[in-house]
Amino acid sequence: MASLxxxxxxxxxxxxxxxxxxxxxxxxxxxxxxxxTDQPAQGVVTLSPTKWMAASGGxxxxxxxxxxxxxxxxxxxxxxxxxxxxLAQGPLxxxxxxxxxxxxxxxxxxxxxxxxxxxxxGSLAAVGASxxxxxxxxxxxxxxxxxxxxxxxxxAVAVLFGVGLSVFxxxxxxxxxxxxxxxALLIVYRIAVSYGSFSIHTxxxxxxxxxxxxxxxxxxxxxxxxxxxxxxxxxxxxxxxTGPDFQTVFILAVYLLFGVCVLIRQAPALNLLTLGEESARxxxxxxxxxxxxxxxxxxxxxxxxxxxxxxxxFVGLIVxxxxxxxxxxxxxxxxxxxxxxxxxxxxxxxxxARTLLSPAEIPxxxxxxLVGGPIFLYLLVQQRKRxxx
Amino acid sequence: xxxxxxxPSRPPIGAVGGRPSFRLHAVSFGFGRGETAVQFPVLxxxxxxxxxxxxxxxxxxxxxxxxxxxxxxxxxxxxxxxTVELFGQPHGSFSQVEIARRVAFVPQETQQAFPFTINxxxxxxxxPHHNRTWGLGxxxxxxxxxxxxxMRELDVAHLGTRLITDVSSGERQRAVIARALAQDPDVLxxxxxxxxxxxxxxxxxxxxxxxxxRERGLTVILVSHDLNLASQSCDRLxxxxxxxxxxxxxxxxxxxxxxxxxxxxxxxxxxxxxxSGLPRVTLPV
Numbered sequence: 001m002a003s004l005x006x007x008x009x010x011x012x013x014x015x016x017x018x019x020x021x022x023x024x025x026x027x028x029x030x031x032x033x034x035x036x037t038d039q040p041a042q043g044v045v046t047l048s049p050t051k052w053m054a055a056s057g058g059x060x061x062x063x064x065x066x067x068x069x070x071x072x073x074x075x076x077x078x079x080x081x082x083x084x085x086x087l088a089q090g091p092l093x094x095x096x097x098x099x100x101x102x103x104x105x106x107x108x109x110x111x112x113x114x115x116x117x118x119x120x121x122g123s124l125a126a127v128g129a130s131x132x133x134x135x136x137x138x139x140x141x142x143x144x145x146x147x148x149x150x151x152x153x154x155x156a157v158a159v160l161f162g163v164g165l166s167v168f169x170x171x172x173x174x175x176x177x178x179x180x181x182x183x184a185l186l187i188v189y190r191i192a193v194s195y196g197s198f199s200i201h202t203x204x205x206x207x208x209x210x211x212x213x214x215x216x217x218x219x220x221x222x223x224x225x226x227x228x229x230x231x232x233x234x235x236x237x238x239x240x241x242t243g244p245d246f247q248t249v250f251i252l253a254v255y256l257l258f259g260v261c262v263l264i265r266q267a268p269a270l271n272l273l274t275l276g277e278e279s280a281r282x283x284x285x286x287x288x289x290x291x292x293x294x295x296x297x298x299x300x301x302x303x304x305x306x307x308x309x310x311x312x313x314f315v316g317l318i319v320x321x322x323x324x325x326x327x328x329x330x331x332x333x334x335x336x337x338x339x340x341x342x343x344x345x346x347x348x349x350x351x352x353a354r355t356l357l358s359p360a361e362i363p364x365x366x367x368x369x370l371v372g373g374p375i376f377l378y379l380l381v382q383q384r385k386r387x388x389x
Numbered sequence: 390x391x392x393x394x395x396x397p398s399r400p401p402i403g404a405v406g407g408r409p410s411f412r413l414h415a416v417s418f419g420f421g422r423g424e425t426a427v428q429f430p431v432l433x434x435x436x437x438x439x440x441x442x443x444x445x446x447x448x449x450x451x452x453x454x455x456x457x458x459x460x461x462x463x464x465x466x467x468x469x470x471x472t473v474e475l476f477g478q479p480h481g482s483f484s485q486v487e488i489a490r491r492v493a494f495v496p497q498e499t500q501q502a503f504p505f506t507i508n509x510x511x512x513x514x515x516x517p518h519h520n521r522t523w524g525l526g527x528x529x530x531x532x533x534x535x536x537x538x539x540m541r542e543l544d545v546a547h548l549g550t551r552l553i554t555d556v557s558s559g560e561r562q563r564a565v566i567a568r569a570l571a572q573d574p575d576v577l578x579x580x581x582x583x584x585x586x587x588x589x590x591x592x593x594x595x596x597x598x599x600x601x602x603r604e605r606g607l608t609v610i611l612v613s614h615d616l617n618l619a620s621q622s623c624d625r626l627x628x629x630x631x632x633x634x635x636x637x638x639x640x641x642x643x644x645x646x647x648x649x650x651x652x653x654x655x656x657x658x659x660x661x662x663x664x665s666g667l668p669r670v671t672l673p674v
Contacts, residue, residue, distance in 0.1 A: 044511075276499070
């Protein structure tokens, strides 16, 4: 039996102290024990608020440049000096609107569209990074594992049952898509945990089958719709950022900003969840509550994105992966940096989509799939080498 | 089976040596829900008191419920029957964070698919001490100092910037133990702490645990297949079989032919460790 010694620390049960370390600082040490505490923080170099600000700020500046550049491109190329001047005039300058066609193109077409691309791409990347931590799978992506098609099914049901394009419906559509996404996410999670530990391949196979089922249901619903509506739905399914107005962009921004902020708030818990639920719980994470929050926020963001822009795949996969290579795995930076980088990526991808075959337009979902699909396959082979025993 | 009642002549287990860290009364636990959990219990009617400041080794063959008992103590799982007290208060009255400030857990194996550095891994042990109402839980100088010292103790300080996915399983295991120490706990639970370690680091871990126990009164509860490691480094041993306590007592009491052979179902030879004089187990040829 261990005997009580004077150096034993007193155990406080009733009043937990949050900050102090009874262990390492004041306690007496035995002869020759590894010592010293004079150089406190040296060596433990990790993310700090300063680094976080620097990285986010740097990325933000880059994406601002990309924003201006993307505005210049399109069927009609506008020189950057002119883009800058028109932006400086603001959106409500009535005199300019009548005189310069560039003013109309920029403020009524391109700015809302590029903003939409930024929000959609950023949200998809942030959701992808969160899902990867939650499912402990670096290959998770809302599109690949079927969350997006769940949301699309929800939205398709709403459209078929007569939700039109009024302001009211623009607000309701994301809610239906949210419910679809939530159902899909719960099913996928159930599949992922059913094998005890999370297996990459179980999750991906589950996603493939879920995607197939949801696609079949969506096709079925589309076949019931009248041809005019049906062709609109096909275009939407391929992923498109066409023709938003400021009102749409604003409503979407409210949903996405809320959802992404909730995800970022959970970043420290996401870090611990990557260790597995048991370890996370032993480190003080209220795993069940955190999971519910993450499910709801991820479904909300995916639902809102899909309701407005259809199925845009792989952004949530390749962007967090690239960001991890540069900034490391800490989710506090990973989520914000993925958000900014994902937004920038989709702005550029969408600019390519509407410029390459101009005046025709490639659906942006096709562009991201053509870029992201091969990268996904490459990563899949890499992961096999690395993780699976 | 209530072990306290089986040996009425002895004082309750763990009552010696100060206030109890854990007190379990008639704890039964099974995985699954409802009837299945009750029909196939992994732990049956476990009653034991674990003193604050003792080093307890939990032994037993595969499937005897050793790891599950640790998970009950950590409240990773909640038993269907019986009560668990932590420092005299019901387990359920603590929040998860409050438990994590007192009890740390080193799992059998840690898999990590994401490229965290060892520094980041060890600093995760400071999570229960963060301010959670505002901000993103940034670590302060105090947190870094505690993590640094824990890393020095476990001989992983030089690996700080390496990725957890790139180091050997032994190095990873040491980083996880460093993380648990960085948690600044009163009780440390370890599930097979030395399974992946070479001889040198096995010895290191045993010594470090012993030293933290002596100097800071850390209660250590470890599950091990290594009977000799347990015998040499524990104050008290607990022998489990099919979810029940078979014997509990000092290494001399538990490490005997009479208690080990029926539980493990094979012959064992017991002699004395040449240095410590404590019982040593070997298998016959």
